[in-house]
Amino acid sequence: MGAQPTVLDVALAAGVSRQTVSNVLNAPEMVRQGTRERVEAAILDLGYRPHASARRLRTQKSSTIGIRLDPITTDGISGSILDRFLHALTEQADRKNLRVLLFTAAGPEDEIAQFGRLSDGADVDAFVLTSTFHGDPRTEWLIERGQSFVTFGRPWGIDDMADPEHLWVDVDGRHGLREATTHLLAGGARRIGFLGWPTGSGTGDDRRLGWLEAMRSDSGLSADELAVLEVAAEDGVNFGAEAMRRLELAAGTLDAVVCTSDSLALGALMATAGRLPVIGYDNTPVAASIGFSSVEQPLDEVATGVLDLLTGAHGGRVTTETSASDPRHRMVAPRLVVRDGPSVIAAAR
Structure with a gap:
């Protein structure tokens, strides 16, 4: 592998001084457009990359x-x-x-x-x-x-x-759990339970709304019937298993379950020995290896x-x-x- 190109190499290729190359890199507004474009073309052609440490010293930024x-x-x-x-x-x-x-x-x-x-x-x-x-x-x-x-x-x-x-970026968990619930409803399930986190978590509340919207829209169940189909628990496999047992005691017959996390979903699967369809959230390696459906965050x-x-x-x-x-x-x-x-x-x- 040959030596990495330097500022001097770029300057010679563009027919400008080293200072002009430095200005293009650190204060491009100071350089005339034609000169700047010529230097940028030389940088691209040579594959030059500014030295990060030197750039940090010049700009007082750590990058x-x-x-x-x-x-x-x-x-x-x-x-x-x-x-x-x-x-x-x-x-x-x-x-x-x-x-x-x-x-x-x-x-x-x-x-x-x-x-x-x-x-x-x-x-x-x-x-x-x-x-x-x-x-x-x-x-x-x-x-x-x-x-x-x-x-x-x-x-x-x-x-x-x-x-x-x-400034923020987020994943639409409400949409994800709504899609999961709608998928189960389309397959014939009606009494779809929900295992979520305690109220106030923000993320968990948002995912719960996705389940609730789909159930209100397409399950045909009343508000009272829906109320017994959800249980809250702290996140974790053991908590999920215990919550699943509470859910079945309260709700009776269930067709499927959707969960706020894969941890709760794995607990639900263990508590039911896999006899009910369960959908988790996060599509972790655990969901992939065991083979249950889950919502994936991109x-x-x-x-x-x-x-x-x-x-x-x-x-x-x-x-x-x-x-x-x-x-x-x-x-x-x-x-x-x-x-x-x-x-x-x-x-x-």
């Missing part, structure tokens, strides 16, 4: 995105979603010559303390937040300080869909949306110079992955 590494979950199922998102974000950031810095935090306040430390030390230029929730103090802290950030998840507050100061699209908002017109924050027409939020549609059903649950029970 680094900070994101919290969530703790490992006890069942190791639902946490795989954020792991996959991190992989997608890191791979796409690398293609944009950006770095991802991972840090840990014990909770929201600890994460805010990390924001302050990393911002003060100029270690990062922007943050990506995950696991947003009602009254999330992290976003307010970042907005007040004019810090660039984008969240994977809506603000989950007043006017959450159109908050002008909060994490590559989420990562693309996050980086677009960080590096596009907004630069990760809304300012008075930003056009109101520039998109500030992106809602991504999930897809239902249909499988025949588990063949190992009964034996593993």
Whole structure:
């Protein structure tokens, strides 16, 4: 492999000075259009890539995105979603010559303390937040300080869909569970139960609405009949199994079940020995290996949306110079992955 082209190589190819090449890279508005286009053509032809360390010294920017590494979950199922998102974000950031810095935090306040430390030390230029929730103090802290950030998840507050100061990308969980429930209804199921998280989680409430909308529209069941078809539980396989037993005691005969997560779905399958169709959410490796249907979040699209908002017109924050027409939020549609059903649950029970 030959030596990487340098600024001098680009300057010679374009017939300009090294300083002109530097201006094109760091302050293109200073260079006449014809000269700039000639330099850009030479850069493309030679395959020149600016040296990241030198560029950071010149611009006083780290070209680094900070994101919290969530703790490992006890069942190791639902946490795989954020792991996959991190992989997608890191791979796409690398293609944009950006770095991802991972840090840990014990909770929201600890994460805010990390924001302050990393911002003060100029270690990062922007943050990506995950696991947003009602009254999330992290976003307010970042907005007040004019810090660039984008969240994977809506603000989950007043006017959450159109908050002008909060840039976000999210997956439409309501649409996903509605599609899952509609699929079961189309197959002849009517008494479709729902295992969800306790009220107030934002994400869980949104997914529940998808189930409820489809059931109200096409199940033919009354409000009282629907009320006994749902049970809330903390996320986890054991919690899902216990919730499934409570659901069957309350509802009696069931035709199928949809769940807020694959962890709850696996618990439901174990409690019923796989005798009912169960659809989970997240399409984790567990869903694929055991063989139950699940709603898949398109994490590559989420990562693309996050980086677009960080590096596009907004630069990760809304300012008075930003056009109101520039998109500030992106809602991504999930897809239902249909499988025949588990063949190992009964034996593993």
